[in-house]
Amino acid sequence: MQTLERRDYHLSTGFLGVDGLLPALTKAGRTDIAYRLLQHEDYPSWGYEIGKGATTIWERWNSINPDGTFNDVGMNSFNHYAYGAVGEWMYRTMAGVSAAEPGYRKITIAPEPGDGVDDVDYSLQTPYGTVRSAWATDDGPMTLDVTVPANTTAEVRIPAANRWAVTEGGGSPIEDSEHVEFVREDEGVVVLEVGSGDYSFAVAPALGDLGAARAEAAATAAQVSSLNLDGPAGRAAKRDLAKRTALLRGEISGAWDLAARDAEEERVAEAVHRALAAAANLDRAVQMYADNGMVTEATAAGLRDRLTAIEKSLSRASARLVGAVAVLQVPGEEVLPGDVVEVSVRVDNSGKQSLKEVASSLEVPDGWTAEPVGAPADTVPAGGQVEHAYEVTVPEDAAVGPAELSGELSYSRSGGTAGLPVGGTLMVGPGVQITATSSAPASADGGQTATISATLHNRSDVTQRGELSLTGPAGWSAEPVGYEIPAGQDADVDVEVVVPQTVVAGPVSLTVATGATPAEQAAATVTVGLATPPSESTDHIDLGEATSETAHGLTASERSGTNQEAGLTRRYTHSSYPGGWFEFDAAVPADGSFVVRIVETFDGARRKTYDVELDGQVARSVDLTRTGGGQGAMTHQFLVEPSALTADGSVRIRFRDTGADYDPSVADVWVVPVA
Incomplete structure (x- = not known):
């Protein structure tokens, strides 16, 4: 669907895809789009070929170009059926004819009308004779003429609201036809079974409304008949409700009979409104008996729900009949x-x-x-x-x-x-619009405060009050700031946010908002700068540099190695051998928080996932993605709170590949105290 929308609902298929495209749309419930594709007249489309004089299907969508020139004769047949596979969809879906059993001993006739096509007339010679499906919608509701050959049966599927909306043989309800068997209603389709012969079906929406009202009235009568009302007053109430229900059923049946006999619409409408009056009288009686305690509130509610359904069906019928x-x-x-x-x-x-x-x-x-x-x-x-x-x-x-x-x-x-x-629906726009955002300082370190400034404009004619909130990645949060802006005025609102200590250097996308919808939101950016080297640290390990690694007691898995990447010495675990590791000792503050600041190198666009352990315990599961090509580096850090592990002023830091993505490749590690 998205591909079709991007192409303005035009074809982009070749030989292999074209035969399945329209059937797939129908299977997905989008026959409307299939009809749209079928009827285009501009390139690329079947209509484009017809417009260029084609009487057979071309090998290319543009065998003749819009300017009238011919494409390469090496592959440019003007009689090449592949794109003509759409014919199968036209037979099976537009006309609706297919074999329910081999050889068409049983036939399915299930036409699906669509916008832009008013009538279809299709015949097929089968081993048993001619099958025909001919429908029209140009004069109003659908009509369908069907021919079923001798010694066969057919399942006929007609788009209609219900069984009562379908007629056969000049307007007679299908319940009056001895040759038509009602099977079921299936999501807006009436399913019928017929034997051999010729049939003329039609959809009569007003008759369908009256049939639905008639069925609901019968159910109402059954409910009234089952009421258990005690005492003389209760029995009198039940008789009264039964009498009023019988009157309602009689009026609806009268309207049904008139419509089924194709009486003048005005006569049918008069009968429908008499039925509406009877429904209103019964509704008032039910409410009266409920108010007097003769029937329970639950019983009254059930009866009135049925009456509401009856009144809706009758009202729809009236509107169709009187043209309202x-x-x-x-x-x-x-x-x-x-x-x-x-x-x-x-x-x-x-x-x-x-x-x-x-x-x-x-x-x-x-x-x-x-x-x-x-x-x-x-x-x-x-x-x-x-x-x-x-x-x-x-x-x-x-x-x-x-x-x-x-x-x-x-x-x-x-x-x-x-x-x-x-x-109807009114679309309410935001009274306040965020017209601009900015941030300060230009770069903020972990733990520092950044200020997001948003310019708000009151678009409305009344004073607007609310709160400006800020959201971002995990760890980024800020307290909302209130605002009050006179009609038509602007206001600058500042929101302060503390940069989390566990963070990746670079631009961070945040969202400032006056509400929950996209129209009330705007993007803001804070640039995180992690200095390398930092101004203060308790230790620095220069990975890939032998003296530093030896001084920190570095050990590593067998395939771990060192070299230069992005202009830096680095140590890696080796992505070809998952589960690798390297570890070293680092001096840390014995009684305070600190961050482990890491410079990670890359040889291209990569995602890296690995664990960092402190004395054998996972302190951070890293998930780092770089989108840029070529070699480069990223700086990131995570916060460590003081604990028994750090109380002696030293920890063993291990970088361990988890095998899921690319391996750790580390150039430098600093331990930075947090004030």
Whole structure:
């Protein structure tokens, strides 16, 4: 996916990759990108070849260059099928035809429509006869014509919300077809089994909504029937709930029957709204009996959840039937803490009748406010549009990032109210922006204090208060520093950080931040300088220099050796023989902390991992990486606290290769007291 994105979703495959690319995208759930690749017309693409007059597949993507010239004739066939392997994806995925059993005795027909292609008509001659898959989406929801040859069966997979949304044979629900067997619903696909013959399937979203409402109403009736309510009052309550539920089921079934008979949409919509009114009446009754203690709160909550699902399904059906589309319009640009922005709930009515009793509501995050603007229109004429505007106030302490807004647009007819959910996202930007950073001094040693100065700009129209924090590698930390910046003003804020004693010389990347998101953060750099030689030390071992090594009682593993690297004498353990070591005596402070400062040499870009032991105990596991090429050196050190090991003023220091990466290669070691 990342490779495709970098190439603006264009092909970069050769013979071996092209046949697997689109199937792999489909398998990953990105058939949308496969369609996008298929339909490009610029280089490189199949459409580019067609645009140059190709009627067969070329050997190269650019057998003819954009300027009309021909590429090298030595490998430039204009009839070379390799890139034509995309045809298999078109047959198996676009048309959806494949053999479920050898010889097509059982067939899979599973088309996957995509943007940019409105219709596909594909036929295949099999040993049993012609298989056909022909679908279209240009006139709205998908239609699919299928031909299954004699003495075969087919599994037909149709993209649809549920089983009730699929019709066959001129609009009849599939449950009414004796030749179509429903198998299952599979993540937005309805799976059917059919025998030989011709079939005309269609997707009817409103019918699917009504079917879902009908099924949920049946489950509600079963739940009401199972209620165990004691006493005359309880039995009366149960009878009342059962009566109201039966009325609801009747109204939904009436709407279903009208839709299944392809009645006029306005008639179906009237029936849907009568069902919505029945659902609202049942909901009020459930709440009343819960308030009176006739049913438990848990039972009432379960029933009302079912009724909410029914009302949502019926509302979706109503919107499809009457042509109502509701959206929440929000600003595309980011908003800042303290801003007041206008959003609106908009409803478009493409139907033949006005929408009446139109109302809207808007929910905002905690701490935010939303106030209606003016007197919103309560009627949307046929073919018209209405907006309900709201002023949304972003709190001064609003969190940076996406803020979700949600609401509902409702309208009424025939005593029933449909509610259409709306939602949108406002992107809250940081009120304070870090515009510049600097550090002082130019170089700081371990234990010294460095100051990071950050320039903060208040982008908002209100005073901004907060804290500037600093983070960095392990061992680097600082106390946050508070700030208060008037609207539109700048402020310089300083954060002090102590350079840790266990550190590597060179630039260290730190992050200063006013918040947790990248937009609230900025990079800063402190340069660590470890002097070699240091101004004070209790001992110095010059590795690779015989006199110094002898004076410190150096011993080493068999393959350890010395030579010069990066202009320095050095001792190494030998990377070809993992587990090597060398060790020596060093004078240390008997009663105080100290650092072991090490100059490490490299012959190129390398990662080194090894242990440093003091009197047989691991004091530091080194993990050091150099990215530069050629020979060079790095200085690093680690802190040692006083202990029984150091009380006699001497330790045995061992460098031991752990065998994981490159071996230690050390030029100098100093023992530096820490004040």
